[in-house]
Amino acid sequence: MTVHEIDRRLGAHIAADELPGLAWLVAIGDDVTTGAIGHLDAAGTTPVRTDTIFRISSMTKPLTAVATSILIDDGVLDPAEPVDALLPELADRRVLANPAAELTDTVPANRPITVDDLLTFRLGWGMDFADFAPTPLDAAWNDLELGWGPPTPARMPAPNTWLARLGTLPLRYQPGERWLYHVGASVLGLLVARAAGRPLSEFLADRVLRPLGMADTGFSVPAEKLARFSPHYAEIDGARTVFDPVDGQWSTPPAFEGGGDGLVSTLADYHRFARMLRDGGALDGTRILSERAVTAMTTNHLTPEQLARGGPSPDGSAGWGYGVGVQLRDLPDGPRAGAYGWAGGLGSIWSTDGPVIAILLTDQSWGSAGPPPVFATFERILGELARTADPL
Template sequence: MDFAPLSKFIDRITAWRIPWAEVLVVHRNETVFRYRAGCADLEANIPIDEDRIIYLYSLTKIMTCVAALQLVEKGAILLGDPISEYLPEFTEMTVRKQQEDGGHATEPAQHPITVRDLFTMTAGFSYDLASPSLRDALKRTDGKMTTREFATALAQEPLLFEPGTRWNYSLCHDVLAALVEAVDGRRFSLYVRDEITGPLSMADTGFHLSEAQLGRLAPQYEYKDELGKAVRMDGNWYRLGSEFDSGGAGLLSTVSDYARFLNALTNRGTSPEGARILSAASIDLMRTDHLTARTRGDYNWAHHAGYGYGLGVRTHVSEAGSGSLSPLGEFGWSGAAGSFAIIDPESQLTVMYAQHLVNNQEPYVHPRLKNIVYSCLEK
């Protein structure tokens, strides 16, 4: 293995517009390469270091789906169940319909939202964090809206389409976290700690940081073209209130910590130390393509060409379509500030890539990084 091309790529993108970047490569449970470059704090000129905590944003979604799949394994829920069995506020939903005059009206939904719809982004939700019901709930709770209160508020908004008929990247996994709370009884952050991060010895991963951990939180940036530089932009704008455990974007972690979780999935649900968080059968279900003839056209992000969508993850289904050097069945996801996960049981490969830039250059960075990693394995 020769990872020189990977380090050169990290050097190139951090010399370009990304303040810092780090990549960790685990092969057959051994760390075979780790490299970081750039400054965690541009103003103070502080280099990126190993223990920096970052916002994972949508990389949270993988862990939320693992948490819900644990309930599937326990027989507590089924993918085909209507979510109204657990979250009754979703019993009578409406769908927004466009009228001939260009206006909109709402009609009763003909189909219930199912648990599967939450996993697969087919529930009909949007990603509008400023919708009237959410704004009202945040105001009513004085900024302390809980995960369950979030779901109750979202249920008041009309759906964009009939559940199950389209794919739309949305707040589905935030509702999935509320469903886990409703079924299990624990607050979502406590469930995740007890059932996933605790067993995997992930001390630096969670929805809420201690004072000591806050001191290790990396500054976050946005690149301003008009200024020709990255400008500090701290905060997680997906976190609606101090008590909201966002299953879609709320986790914070370090590169080392989250790689432990990703590697357990690479090992088909069990850590190298023997802590099992999912069965191999659940891992295979997770990375199965769940898109249908009706929904496939909606999953049209150019840098995900050749990929299907599983239970909260991209999953590689066509080498010809993707142009990717990874094998079929490789899966993972990414986050709004540019973090990126590769999970590959066939190659026994785990990759955790991190950066902290909200206009993240994901379509450029991630496919290239992936191909470089796999080419380096062959050298």
């Protein structure tokens, strides 16, 4: 497959006005190729570049899992230990008698929430991909402004306030019972901060970002880099609308550093992160994680019963490691069994399949029905490349 072919197939979605612009990266071993198509602005005057900074939303989750795994490597955290000592707000949990019950209809938790529960998203809170029917817990979540839906860092309460509010709510399911999306990563960010004795951003910068040379990744974009930052769009009532401008919510450091969805990054930065994982936890002679930690991150932890009740993919083809989705079987038009990665609802996706790393960053959110067609095209490209692993 040629670079021109990738540009042609992805560019067709820009030409169809499905989204304003995108940047892509494909690495096969040490052979790295990038491209940028379309524009940052709806008027079509500012082209996307390969060094454009994008909001990566849920592609933040793998970095938070790496930060947690570093603390496990350091002996500061243990996956099996309860989080009560560091997060006392979450001790002595009550659990809803059933997921749709009133908040007062509860039973005691069978056991405490553990670090492993947070990493595997089995703490008992989160989005149920198998059932989106509104519940009293959802209403209370919104009333407490705990964050549900697209990331809004400037509107989130300070970490201790957020955690105190969270602690007033019962769990939806017993700890360890079900995979539920997102909330585990938000709580992990706070756990890392308390375990490290400093903000999540500082720990990430010291132990992950600077050692890997990820100079453009963080929870906000400094003024001197805003010229490379993309505005972000969403489809609302059939019209493309600015969700967040360049000088919007990511232009200043947030009070709440969202471990599940708060980071911005670039193709080059995220590629360095992905290379580190692909190469067993080290990059260019700098070790970030032990090989054991990488294996734990990229191995499915969900049971067949949990996958049957609702996991990361509707068809059950993907499980969950620590902060990443793990492919359990080959997809005919996509990644193979053993591939891992994750995507972000603000329009981003990363996958590592054998020697192949593929990253797509865009400036438009997914719709309510899921990712736009360009993502299916990108996954087909990844699948074709992974099956041949020929240089571009």
